[in-house]
Amino acid sequence: MEKVGKNETSSAPEYDVVVVGGGPAGITAAIRCMNHHLSVLLVEGRKLGGQLIQLYPTKFIYDYSSYPEIRAGYLADRMVHHARYKNVPMQEDTPVESIVKEGKMFRLSTPRGNLLTKTVIMAIGMGLFEPRKLGLPGEEEFMNKGVTYAVPNTDIYRGQTVLVVGGGDSAVENAIGLSSVAKVILIHRRGSLRAIESNLEVLENSLVEVRTSTELKEIHGDDRLRKVVLYDNEEDRSYEMEVNLVVINIGFSPDLSLVDKAGVENDGNHILIDRTNMNTNIPGIFACGDIVEYTGKARQILPALGEGVTAAEEAYNYIKSPYWVKETGEEIEVDKEKCISCGACMSLCPKVFQRDASGKSELRDDADIRLPCVDTAIEACPTQAITLN
Numbered sequence: 001m002e003k004v005g006k007n008e009t010s011s012a013p014e015y016d017v018v019v020v021g022g023g024p025a026g027i028t029a030a031i032r033c034m035n036h037h038l039s040v041l042l043v044e045g046r047k048l049g050g051q052l053i054q055l056y057p058t059k060f061i062y063d064y065s066s067y068p069e070i071r072a073g074y075l076a077d078r079m080v081h082h083a084r085y086k087n088v089p090m091q092e093d094t095p096v097e098s099i100v101k102e103g104k105m106f107r108l109s110t111p112r113g114n115l116l117t118k119t120v121i122m123a124i125g126m127g128l129f130e131p132r133k134l135g136l137p138g139e140e141e142f143m144n145k146g147v148t149y150a151v152p153n154t155d156i157y158r159g160q161t162v163l164v165v166g167g168g169d170s171a172v173e174n175a176i177g178l179s180s181v182a183k184v185i186l187i188h189r190r191g192s193l194r195a196i197e198s199n200l201e202v203l204e205n206s207l208v209e210v211r212t213s214t215e216l217k218e219i220h221g222d223d224r225l226r227k228v229v230l231y232d233n234e235e236d237r238s239y240e241m242e243v244n245l246v247v248i249n250i251g252f253s254p255d256l257s258l259v260d261k262a263g264v265e266n267d268g269n270h271i272l273i274d275r276t277n278m279n280t281n282i283p284g285i286f287a288c289g290d291i292v293e294y295t296g297k298a299r300q301i302l303p304a305l306g307e308g309v310t311a312a313e314e315a316y317n318y319i320k321s322p323y324w325v326k327e328t329g330e331e332i333e334v335d336k337e338k339c340i341s342c343g344a345c346m347s348l349c350p351k352v353f354q355r356d357a358s359g360k361s362e363l364r365d366d367a368d369i370r371l372p373c374v375d376t377a378i379e380a381c382p383t384q385a386i387t388l389n
C-alpha cells in the first residue's frame, strides 16, 4: 500500500486522480484510471470493499451478473484483488477530512497527511455513515452485548434466539441469513414489509417468524441482553420476549460533512450530478455510486460500477483534454439567426448551453466545453446553429 507522509503540507504527494472511497464504485473508477495510465491513489476511510465488507459480508448477492449467487465478502475480495493486480495504490483507514481547491489542484487532508490532486472522484457511498438507532431504553447499554446493527458473521449466533427489527431488504435478508443457524423473529412496526418481491418470497418459505404491526419498546439484561418488551400496535398490547440478540436494521444516517465542506451541491442526503457524465457542480470533482442522485438512480452494485467507469473517463478527459474533447470556450458559437429555440442542446448539454431572454440558445459564462456532450448537442441541433471554430 502507498504511504502518505504524516503532516505533509507543501511537499504533499501529487496525483492526477484521488478516488475517495474503496467500495465497488471507487475500486472500479481507480482501475479504469490505471488503464488510462493516470497517477491515482484510492483512499478508504475504513475497510476496502465498502458496504459489502462493512455491513453484510456473509450475505448472498443474487443480482450481480455472472454470479447467480455470491457472498458479498467474496465479491468484495475479488474487486480488491483486481485492483491490487492492476497495482492500484490504495490506503485503508484513511478518512478524507476536507477537499479544498488550491489553484489548479485540490488539497485533500487526511489524518496521515495531505494530498494534492488534479481531480477527485467521490465514491463515498453514505459517507462515514452511522446506523440509525431507535433511541430505546437499554439500546446504548447493550450495544455489542446483544444489540447490533450489522451481522458480519451469522455463524456466531448458532442456536440463539434473534430478534430482527425492520421491514426493508436489509432486515429481511439478515433475518433469512440468520434463520439457517438461529431461531429468528422479524418485527416491523407497519402492517406489511417493504422488501423486494424475491426477498419476500424467500422469507415466506423460510423459518423466520414475521410479526408485523409490532414495535420494540425496551431492552433488558444483566451483563448482556436477556429480554425485550414488544408492543403490538394493532391490539394495543405489550409483552415480553426472551432473546439473545437484537439486530436493528432501520437504515443508516449518511454523513455528508465532506461533501458540504468541499462545496459540492447536494440535497442533504446525496450529491446531485449530471447522470450523463458524473460531473458535480465543481469542475474537476466527479462522483459515482450510492452517494449520487439523479432521476432513476438505483442504489445497487452494478450501477455503481458503471458510474465508476464514467467518472474515471470524465477525470481523464478533464486532465488530458484529448483531441476528441474540445479545448476552449471561445471555439464554440451559436448562430442566433439559425437557432429555432428547440432546446435540444440545452437539455443534452445543460452545463454549456442555456436559454437567453428571447428563448434562444447561448453559451453559459462558466461553460466548460471540454464536456463530451457538446458533440452530442452539435449533432442534435436540427439547424446546424452550433459550430466549433
Ligand SMILES: Cc1cc2nc3c(=O)[nH]c(=O)nc-3n(C[C@H](O)[C@H](O)[C@H](O)COP(=O)(O)OP(=O)(O)OC[C@H]3O[C@@H](n4cnc5c(N)ncnc54)[C@H](O)[C@@H]3O)c2cc1C
Pocket: 020, 021, 022, 023, 024, 025, 026, 043, 044, 045, 046, 047, 048, 049, 050, 051, 052, 055, 056, 060, 061, 062, 063, 094, 095, 096, 097, 123, 124, 125, 126, 127, 128, 129, 169, 170, 173, 258, 288, 289, 290, 291, 299, 300, 301, 302, 304
Ligand atoms: C444490507 C445491504 C444489502 C445489500 N444488498 C445488495 C445486493 O444484494 N445487491 C446489490 O447490488 N446491492 C446491494 N446493496 C447495495 C450496495 O451495497 C451498494 O449499492 C454499493 O455498496 C454501493 O457502492 P459504493 O462504492 O457507491 O459505496 P460503498 O459500498 O458505501 O463504499 C463507499 C466507501 O467510501 C468510504 N468513505 C466514505 N466516506 C469517506 C471519506 N470521507 N474518506 C474515505 N473513505 C470514505 C466508506 O468507508 C466506504 O467503504 C446492499 C446494501 C445493504 C446495506
Ligand code: SF4
Pocket: 334, 338, 339, 340, 341, 342, 343, 344, 345, 346, 360, 361, 380, 381, 382, 383, 384, 385, 386
Ligand atoms: S439545438 Fe440548435 S436550434 Fe435547438 S436551441 Fe440549440 S442551437 Fe437552437
